[in-house]
Amino acid sequence: MENAGVARLLDHAIWWHVYPLGALGAPAVLEGADAVEHRLPRLEAWLEHVVGTGCSGLLLGPVFASSSHGYDTLDHHRIDPRLGDEADLDHLLEKCRERGLAVLLDGVFNHVGVDHPLARAARDGSDGSDGSGGAAAEDPTAGMLKRGPDGAPATWEGHGGLVELDHTDPRVEELVVEVMLHWLRRGIAGWRLDVAYAVPAGFWARVVARVRQEFPDALFVGEVIHGDYPAFVEASGLDTLTQYELWKAVWSAVLDTNCWELAHALERHDALLETFVPQTFVGNHDVTRIATRVGDEGAVLALAVLMTVGGMPSIYYGDEYAFHGTKEERLGGDDAIRPALPAGPTDLPTDGHWMLTLHRELIGLRRRHPWLARARTVVEDRTNETLTYTSSSGDDWLRVHVALTPERCVTVTGPEGTLFGWAA
Numbered sequence: 001m002e003n004a005g006v007a008r009l010l011d012h013a014i015w016w017h018v019y020p021l022g023a024l025g026a027p028a029v030l031e032g033a034d035a036v037e038h039r040l041p042r043l044e045a046w047l048e049h050v051v052g053t054g055c056s057g058l059l060l061g062p063v064f065a066s067s068s069h070g071y072d073t074l075d076h077h078r079i080d081p082r083l084g085d086e087a088d089l090d091h092l093l094e095k096c097r098e099r100g101l102a103v104l105l106d107g108v109f110n111h112v113g114v115d116h117p118l119a120r121a122a123r124d125g126s127d128g129s130d131g132s133g134g135a136a137a138e139d140p141t142a143g144m145l146k147r148g149p150d151g152a153p154a155t156w157e158g159h160g161g162l163v164e165l166d167h168t169d170p171r172v173e174e175l176v177v178e179v180m181l182h183w184l185r186r187g188i189a190g191w192r193l194d195v196a197y198a199v200p201a202g203f204w205a206r207v208v209a210r211v212r213q214e215f216p217d218a219l220f221v222g223e224v225i226h227g228d229y230p231a232f233v234e235a236s237g238l239d240t241l242t243q244y245e246l247w248k249a250v251w252s253a254v255l256d257t258n259c260w261e262l263a264h265a266l267e268r269h270d271a272l273l274e275t276f277v278p279q280t281f282v283g284n285h286d287v288t289r290i291a292t293r294v295g296d297e298g299a300v301l302a303l304a305v306l307m308t309v310g311g312m313p314s315i316y317y318g319d320e321y322a323f324h325g326t327k328e329e330r331l332g333g334d335d336a337i338r339p340a341l342p343a344g345p346t347d348l349p350t351d352g353h354w355m356l357t358l359h360r361e362l363i364g365l366r367r368r369h370p371w372l373a374r375a376r377t378v379v380e381d382r383t384n385e386t387l388t389y390t391s392s393s394g395d396d397w398l399r400v401h402v403a404l405t406p407e408r409c410v411t412v413t414g415p416e417g418t419l420f421g422w423a424a
Helices: 004-012 040-053 086-098 117-124 170-184 201-214 229-236 244-256 259-272 290-306 350-368 370-374
Strands: 015-018 057-060 064-066 073-079 102-107 111-113 159-164 190-193 219-222 312-316 376-382 386-393 396-403 409-414 417-423
Touching: 004 219, 004 370, 015 040, 040 057, 040 086, 040 350, 073 086, 073 111, 073 170, 086 102, 102 170, 111 117, 117 159, 170 201, 201 219, 201 229, 219 229, 244 259, 244 290, 259 376, 259 386, 290 350, 290 396, 290 409, 290 417, 312 350, 350 370, 350 417, 370 386
Parallel strands: 015 057, 015 312, 057 102, 102 190, 190 219
Antiparallel strands: 064 073, 111 159, 376 386, 386 396, 396 409, 409 417
């Protein structure tokens, strides 16, 4: 049975997703772990913008101490000194509460950085091994790290800077539970779980059950890229998963003028709503900006779909201003999609304000129709260039018509008439 507090977030939350290390202009590499730079409070200047855009929550990318990009954690209990300290996070959480904004933190519990104390202990042998990786540890669970065939700590998906945790070790479960509780007690609403798909579902189920003994309203969002979403939700106890399949279909359909692909994805997405409310998006910290991928006009169509189908949506910071940026598979290849923000919204150029206006309109439509979070979608008509679908819940309904013709347009109608209309 879904907890009432969790249900409220799933039904009403619209997240502004921000990658703090990039947005706040932190150095790419941590140098001098004792030198604290109080960057995190600068986000306060953006909170009125978040509220004014219509979002109701802040989804923070990694804020814990790390060596570089935030996903190579060094200490789950310490704020990254490039961002500030615990007092800075406490201040931000308080300012969010004052504005009614919930906050999710990014939890990286599949792996740690290669310079994490656990990894250092494995290298120097203080975890009970000989430190060479050539001999088995006296205690097979020593170090809490997964071991490769050679006995050395296993790296995650070939990333030499990331070492996998051993999720069969009870101490890893204790660590994750303790970290989650520590920050929930500081006032966060829940966790986005990085690469949740790489962690055994049974591990999540045990952790979630324990954490919910104290925080029954905590929200758990798992990053899952593909696979059997409903089965993973059921086995893991997580509340929702990232809907990458819909993300891909939206931009691909717009890019290739292929509404058949989008229609197929909407039908698959609709089936997921039988089991859970997916976490939906058209942009995040790991993918090419939507306006770069499909153009500014295509980004409007993508946003319209995002806001008119079931799910718990998020807006990636800057997409509401039509930011551009390409993800590249190289060192530093994420920099363009994780740019620094100015001191406040008024310091941005005005050429993106038209997109901000459309975001406010469509997010406003979504908030006036909160039943859309669990709406079921039926595709009524499709051609290569056009798509018409209805999203409904009980007696409530919206009809959406999308055209990918050279004169691109989208229209949203309901019982009260036209609710939104846009044409390129």
